[in-house]
Structure formats: structure tokens, C-alpha cells
Amino acid sequence: MAVYHCSLCRRTSFTGRRHLYSAAHRRRLQEALGRLEEEVAAARAAMDGAAVRRYDPAEHERRVWCLCCGRGVRRDGRSGALALPHAGLLQHLAGAEHRRETARFWRENRADAALRERFVVAAEEYARFAAALEKAVGAHEEREEENIRQMAARIREAERRQRDTVRAALEPSTETERCAAPPGCSSAAGPARDASGCAELPGPSMMRTGPNLSWMESGQALTFIGHQETEGRGNVHTGAKPPWLTEEDEEDGSKQQIGPSYEEFLKQKEKQKLKKLPAERVGANFDHTSQTGDSWLPSFGRVWNHGRRWQSRHQFRAESGGKKKKR
Structure with missing residues (x-):
């Protein structure tokens, strides 16, 4: 009896090659060829319009199982940062090895010979597809270069406008500044004017011309919160010492105490300790403000040094003169 192993069905048949004509083998062969035919049909449809896309590993790293060659083939091709849809599978189908x-x-599997041409691609068809794909890649690169040139032009224009704006803001005022001092300091005096008459000229910081502040006249000025004045003290803007360099005045007396005293802290600490004790303990509710006389004595007696404890009560009464006679 002949033994035959079918790689498609993945089983060993003891009837030999007659297994190839069985219904189970024909069904598995038809299903496998149907899956491969779908991928080949999609690749043939992509030959009519060659297109390129941006490469995405999650999408364009997919592989197609070639049933005839028994290995996985990458479906899409790649050219730099561009993906070529179905180019990898078409190149494999057009190869001599496939x-x-x-x-x-x-x-080996006794398949229908009329279906074989559906799973191969002619070399001439793939050559036309490769030429169209090359043109598509070139057109895409030209578009990318044009976009880069336009973007660079927009950036240069934005930089030029920014430089013009800064230059216009830093240009000095065209109006001639006049001296606001007494009449002895006039602009007609020229270089030979008296220096003593202009002794009250403002400093360099006041003479420096700032940017155009016309926006303040359009109602967009900042909110005025009032003058911040201190009681008889200056600030760093008027030449006074900052607070961290000012010495404390010794004539003000003792320093003001902040927070509770040390004695109050100890009392509060004792109260916190008492809160942790059981509330039903002996003496917890004792009234320390009550008044007691000299004849007060606890029911259990007094402090004793010898004898029995109950004898201390009689000893106390004897000392106080109030001992009762025994019956």
C-alpha cells in the first residue's frame, strides 16, 4: 500500500496519490486558491493607477502568503519615506521563480490548468506598472519640493515683516526735543549756550526715546490701582534701604510675642495626654474646686505604716478625739 503526504491538507494518506482526487483535498485546494486570488486581483487592480503614499509601518508591513512558493511575500514596496501599494506582490508574481x-x-496538486494564469503576472505588464510607478514617485517628489519652497517663502516673508516691525519701533522720534528748563536754556543758543542754565536737564533715562505709545490713547491702557504709599517710609525706587537691610529699632520695646507661651504649651500637652486615657476611670470626673474640711477622710482609711489598713481609720478618730466607744 502506497503512502503519500499532502502538504496542503497536512496529512498522510495511505491510498497514495489518489488522495489528490478526493473531495476533501479539492475543497481545501479551492479555499486556499480563493484567498490567494483575492490578493492577486487587488494587486492587478492597482496596476491601472499607480499611486504612492506616505510610509506607515503598521499598514505597509503586511505580508501575503504565497501558496505556490510556500512563503510570505511583502505586499507593498518602499522608496525612502514613500510606500508603493501592491508593488512588492506584483514584483513577486512577475518573477521567474514564482x-x-x-x-x-x-x-503536484492536480489543479485546473486554466486557472494558473490568474496567479502570475506577465513581465511586460509589470514593466509598464514599474514605469508608471516611477513617474508617480517623481511627481510626488516635485510636489514635495514645491511645498518646501512655498513654505520657505512664507517663513522669509514672516521674518521680513517682523524685522520691519522691530525697526519701526526702534526708530527715534522725528520731533525735536526742546529743553523744559528756564528761558536761559533755549535751543537757539547752539553749542555756545550756558551750561549753568541747563543744570536741571533730565537724566539719560528720561532723554531716551521709547517705542510708540499711541495704543494708550485708544483706551487700551493698563488698569490704575492707585499710588502705593507707605507711612513715612521710602522704597527702593526712591533710594531707601530695602526691608531686609533695615535694622530693627531698639526703642520700640520688647518684641511682640507670637503664638502661645511655653507654659500654655505644656498645659495643652497635658490635656492631650488625658484625652487618651479611658473616660470611665476612677477620679476622671472629680471636682477639684470643691471645699473639704479637716475631718474629711476617705472611706477606706488613711495612710498607714504598720498594722492593718482598717485600723488607720480608728487611729485617725482617736487622734481627733472623736472615737466612739465600742458596743
């Missing part, structure tokens, strides 16, 4: 393996697979 054509040779397809003939072997058809011969």
Missing part, C-alpha cells in the same frame, strides 16, 4: 513554483504546485 512562475516555476506555480507550475510545480499545479502539477
